[in-house]
Amino acid sequence: MSRSNDIVNRVGLGGKIKKMEFDTDDEDRIRGCYNSHIEVLRQARKDFGKGRGGGNPFGDLIASVLGSDSGSPSSANSAADYKVLVMEDNVSLSPKLQQETLNKLITFGEQKKGEWDMLHLAYIMYVPGLTVGKTKDDGVVSLTTGLGSALGTTAYVISMRGVDAILDYHDANGYSIAIPDLMAKLFPTSRYAAYPMLFHRASKVKSLVNPQLDSLRELLFEPFFYTKWEALMVGTGLSTNVLFPALVTALIVASIKSGLVTFDAIQQQLTYGYFEGNALLVGVSGLFSLFSLAVLAQGVLLAPPPPKED
CATH class of the missing domain: 1.10.287 (Helix Hairpins)
Structure with missing residues (x-):
């Protein structure tokens, strides 16, 4: 946790987020990951869904990263609208992290309410069936995938509508698929991301879900490789397929x-x-x-x- 705590402090979120820790589900690691995100979203809806006061962590991130005070100010969340920033402990900073990109993303999030359910601050771009498309908004790209194109859950912002959709599905169906697959299922055309990417999954942090890919991940998740691949995908607009x-x-x-x-x-x-x-x-x-x-x-x-x- 100390490594992720350092990153949280570096982007100005120290003391502004709620840390939640979960026991490892050794019988089913995918289920464990799924349940941890469900509990995080439940807690978020409990904290913000009834108009309770509190700063918007996403707004705090925008306002404070890199020491800038030009971002959107943090404001009290209300039952009418809230956004939740979720970050896992395997997060790492992208060398492309810039205040300008963050400001563009928060502007998109505010002006395009109702059009997005998730804003990925980090995502896995090597999955099959992924298309990263340019939008009319500079600094924001659309993410189009199919079921099984797990973009990961390292760092994302989810809207109130997105929180309700996931929790309603879980209440009706329980655990049936991995949490990234559920997101792909529920939000096939309403996921966007910052471009360039702001964070990334750390290359040297071992995975509890698929450790057999750790050695390959150490290579492909290095900034030199993923920044080049990101630029190629956005520049060509072609699917990973x-x-x-x-x-x-x-x-x-x-x-x-x-x-x-x-x-x-x-x-x-x-x-x-x-x-x-x-x-x-x-x-x-x-x-x-x-x-x-x-x-x-x-x-x-x-x-x-x-x-x-x-």
């Missing part, structure tokens, strides 16, 4: 070409006893080929099965 096959094909072709360079150099050395060329280029080509193939193999072996329809 298109971009991933294209990327895999490019890696395979590059790996084959790099491997051939290394193979030709080795064959020349063995045949003639010398090699005419740049040895550094050969070494780099060989390492790139092995690295690319290793990443592809790991992704194939660790890819989760497609979700079952509930």
